[in-house]
Amino acid sequence: MIWNESYECMGREEMREVQNKRLRTTVEHVYHNSPFYRAKMQELGITPMDIETIDDLVKLPFTTKTDLRDQYPFGLFSVPMSEIVRLHASSGTTGKSVVAGYTRKDLSTWSEVIARTFTSGGCSRNDIFQIAYGYGLFTGGLGAHYGAENIGASVIPISAGNTEKQIQLMTDFGSTALCCTPSYALYLGEAIEDMGIKDKLKLRVGFFGAEPWTEAMRLEIEKKLNIKAYDIFGLTEVIGPGVSYECYAQKGMHINEDHFLPEIINPKTLEPVASGEVGELVFTTITKEGMPVIRYRTKDLTRLMYEPCSCGRTSVRMHKIMGRSDDMLIIRGVNVFPTQIESVLMEFGETAPHYHLYVDRENNTDTFDVHVEVRPENFTDDMSSMLNLRKRIEARIQSVVGIHASVKLVEPRSIERSIGKAQRVTDKRNLYKE
Secondary structure (H helix, E strand, C coil): CCCCCCCCCCCHHHHHHHHHHHHHHHHHHHHHHCHHHHHHHHHCCCCHHHCCCHHHHHHCCCECHHHHHHCCCCCCCCCCHHHCCEEEECCCCCCCCCEEEECHHHHHHHHHHHHHHHHHCCCCCCCEEEECCCCCCCHHHHHHHHHHHHCCCEEECCCCCCHHHHHHHHHHHCCCEEEECHHHHHHHHHHHHHHCCHHHCCCCEEEECCCCCCHHHHHHHHHHHCCEEEEEEEECCCCEEEEEEECCCCCCEEECCCCEEEEEECCCCCCECCCCCCEEEEEEECCCCCCCCCCEEEEEEECEECCCCCCCCCCCEECCCCEECCCCEEECCEEECHHHHHHHHCCCCCEEEEEEEEEEEECCEEEEEEEEEECCCCCCCCHHHHHHHHHHHHHHHHHHHCCCCEEEEECCCCCCCCCCCCCCEEEHHHHHCC
């Protein structure tokens, strides 16, 4: 097993020295081997000699998803193609795919950081992992797979979907750990409840990521599956899952900062924010060979916590993602994040954690509709009861986000379920753009 907890418990000054050395090596590497980064640095009048410590990060150029798409497919690789042993790519639903290339050393690094993720949740060689993330070009499946194998655990590479088969293998094989999106975990929980077999499961822990989810949704998943649910974070552009993870304290996600150097910037000014303030998360990889990225703007909004965790790890933690700057909806001049609406809906015991937001425009005014399922035990033909619930939800949404939303209470199981990343928003205003 490659995993080594010494980096997770290293003192801040020791970690800084590791980061300084690895940053210098990375900058030297991309300057001499990546025409893209060499051109960017020369444009700013920067050479590797100008980067001595992590304090010099601010001198380096940012990298955006547009840059990665413009360099499609292999323009950001910093080694010859003969050294690339694995290719992954994003779905490309909003443009060209983002392609990631890995050397053998990169795959070893990836396996290590995922191993840390799973051991932080108390997993070992005695566990049986059911990997229900998608395999293939998506990084989730294979990333989790090799991390689980790295700690010596048994792996069921079932991939996403085929819910009936998922549950059959879960019971027959005695799966103890589940890896999938949180929305699919909820779907599995519902199906297991319907089958009345929760007491037959040996599941005790789950590692969920690839989409934002609230604390209330965590509690719902834990209740339905009778497990401890951990949030994990990663990006194809940086490495995949394993960039950061929750420990048993569940008080923020520990960043593997000996491999991924974090910053928080103001997304408008691009300047660093004060310590502890919320802003856009930026990562610089400091050990990757195949496709290092310098100051990659994730668009994810969070804050960093440097105080030691009760688990004993000293690595910096990031707060649970509060939203994405590109997921933000501007409705009647107000900034609205889907996770805000989810948090409100989860406050009401009568509604299920399944919803969809519809934004449209009528007579030059934005409309905002929220469809949410009512739990089976609370769904009724009593119109006054349903009207009361709807008004309470509408009032709570307005108090949280500052604008009125029209809430529609829908029947149980009427909102489409997802086996991958859930699509929570339909914004029809884009249809009217010229």
